[in-house]
Amino acid sequence: MAYQALYRVYRPQSFQEVVGQVHITRTIQNALLEERMSHAYLFSGPRGTGKTSLAKIIAKAINCESAPTREPCNTCPTCIAITEGTSPDVFEIDAASNNGVDEIREIRDKVKYPPSQGRYKVYIIDEVHMLSTGAFNALLKTLEEPPAHAIFILATTEPHKIPATIISRCQRFDVKRHEVSQLQTRMAYILNDQDHDYDPEALKLIARAADGGMRDALSLLDQALAFSDGRLTEEAVLEVTGAVTDETLLDMAYGLQRKELNAILSTLELMLREGKDLKRFIEDLVFVHRDALLLKASPQAADLLERARPTDEFRQFVEATSTDELFQVIEELNDCQQQMRLSNHPKVLVELTFIRIAEQGRTISEQMTQLQDQVRELSRELNEVKKNGVAVTSGEAEKPKPAPKRTQIRVPKERIRQLLQRAERQHLNAIRDSWGDIMTNIRIQDGPIFALFYESEAVLCASDTLLVQFKDGMTWHYEQVSSNGRTRDVIEQALFEVTGIRREIMAVLETDWNELKNEFILQKQAERTEQVEEPETEDPLVAQAMERFGDVVEIEET
Incomplete structure (x- = not known):
């Protein structure tokens, strides 16, 4: 006899053999004993979870020669x-290829005739959501007034595509995905039955890759057995499924945590050359960080880990990584997974x-280092105060403060002077009112740029340009906004999306801005002295300065 796939050989033939669907099997068994079977059932759930197998077991149980019974005998001729x-009384129909009105009308015409051998005619319609609208309408009449000897069992992976009028006339059961432990137990039973040697970890890898489907698990098991040489090993399963080893995943997680970009990209390139599945790799990496987060929150939750093993090396990684870093990596990888579905690259x-991930980590690290330096400096000064009883000595007070580090990028003073001439207060007020939304938009697009x-x-805004000020100690921030093209693009795009107006972004340090602002005010004062004074009228300098700067300018009486 030709070789049969494992999922065909070990297909459940009784309710007892059905794995993980107790809520269905117990209900059906009780209905069989009490002879309260419905005329229509709907089984919905993921592929390979036992929908059609349940339908065939029901067909055997109600037609079995020992009925009513909880289990079919599987030995009688029926x-x-x-x-x-x-069997001439059990009809299995694939709605994907028989989805027209004519096929359903043929069922409707023949269903009224009694069964030839058993007690019931059973119609199993697989992938019923594929029926056309006309076919559903033809089926509806039969479901409304079915013959007493007919039972319809519908199976689907997409119940939302079935009309509500059909669903309301059926008893609906949702078939659940199988748990990893259930798949492992079933595969172990099959391998023991066939006298195959195996590694328990190999079965766990297959169960994870099957994503809750028994048929997928047995198909992968069949493939791995064909690949392996005598004994089913973890290495064979990794080759078949395209997954990577736990050691590689942990190395990659360490690389992301330490921001070792060269090592990360080299490992990724090596994996692709070995033919590893990129989608599965990202999914496994998400679960590794999820496991780390779970173990960090509850060190006793080792039994709940999905992908990682609670080894000493993994626990060291958990201790060395902060909760915020784990959250950040999981969010970035989840976004990557969603974009991969639509990308050709x-x-x-x-x-x-x-x-x-690496660049965000560096930006945050730089900020933390700066804060730590400031804390150390404040602590040193506080110790001096406690030791000497005064804040600073007279000698120290006379020492000039070191000048702030100046930027190497030339300040566009002439462009700022031109902007001072055409800036308007209403534009600046609109930008300030929307500042929170603008910052939120930047943070969503790029965390480091937001930081x-x-x-x-x-501080200054015209219809086509916005000027922002940085404090003198933030030279690096000023340089990034002034010279980095991508940084400017992200900020300008956020401005456009929030305000609806495209503006160029310009940056200036506090000292340079105060210099240019005072220069502008002095220039206006000089222009005023050349004009004839008009008594008891508003100062034109004040009006023009307020129009340019808004509430940035403070007016002092002399």
């Missing part, structure tokens, strides 16, 4: 005929994601 697919997306732009302040 049970054997249904198992072999030769998934490798590029993954590389960009890894680079973004460096967060401390800026809008």
Whole structure:
């Protein structure tokens, strides 16, 4: 006899063999004993979880010669005929290829005739959501007034596509995905039955890759057995499924945590050359960080880990990584997974994601280092105060403060002077009113750019240009906004999306801005002295300065 796939050989033939669907099997068994079977059932759920197998077991149980019974005997002629697919009273229809009105009308015309061998005619319609609208309408009449000897069992993976009028006339059961432990137990039973040697971890890898489907698990098991040489090993399963080893995943997680971009990209390239599945790799990496987050929150939850093993190395990684870092990596990888579904270049997306994670980490690290330096300086000064009883000595007070580090980028003073001439207060007020929304938009687009732009302040605005000020100590932030093209693009795009107006972004340090602002005011004062004074009228300098700067200018009486 020709070789049969494992999922066909070990297909459940009784309710007892059905794995993980107790809520269905117990209900059906009780109805069989009490002879309260419905005329129509609807089984919905993911592929390979046992929908049609349940339908055939029901067909055998109600037609079994020992009925009413909780289980079909599988030995009487009726049970054997249904198992072999030769029973004249059980009809299995694939709606994907028989979805027209004519096929359903033929069922409607023949269903009124009594069964030839068993007690019931059973119609199993697989993938019923594929029926056309006309076919559903033809089926509806039969479901409304079915013959007493007919039972319809509908199966689908997409119940939302079935008309509500059909669903309301059926008893609906949702078939659940199988748990990893259930798949492992079933595969272990099959391998023991066939006298195959195996590694328990290999079965766990297959169960994870099957994503809750028994048929997928047995198909992968069949493939892995064909690949392996005598014994089913973890290495064979990794080759068949395209997954990577736990050690590689942990190395990659460490690389992301330490921001070792060269090592990360090299490992990624090596994996792709070995033919690893990029989608599965990202999914596994998400679960590794999820497991780390779970173990960090509850060190006793080792039994709940999905992908990682609670080894000493993994626990060290958990201790060395902060909760915020784990959240950040999971969010970035989840976004990458969603974009990969629509992209023709998934490798590029993954590389960009890894680079973004590393760059964000560096930006945050720089900010933390700066804060730590400030805390140490404040602590030193506080100790001096406690030791000497005064804040600083007279000698120290006379020492000039070191000048702030100046930027190497030339300040566009002439452009700012021109902007001073045409800026309007109403534009600046509109920008300030929307500043929170603008910052939120930047943060969503790019976290590092949000971090460096967060401390800026809008000081001048025209219809086509916005000037922002940075404090003198934020030279690096100023340089990034002034010279980095991508940074400017992200900020300008956020301005456009929030305000609806495209504006060029310009930056200036506080000292340079005060110099240019005072220069402008002095210029206007000089112009005023050349004009004839008009008594008891508003000062034109004050009006013009307020029009340019808004509430930035403070008017002092002399």
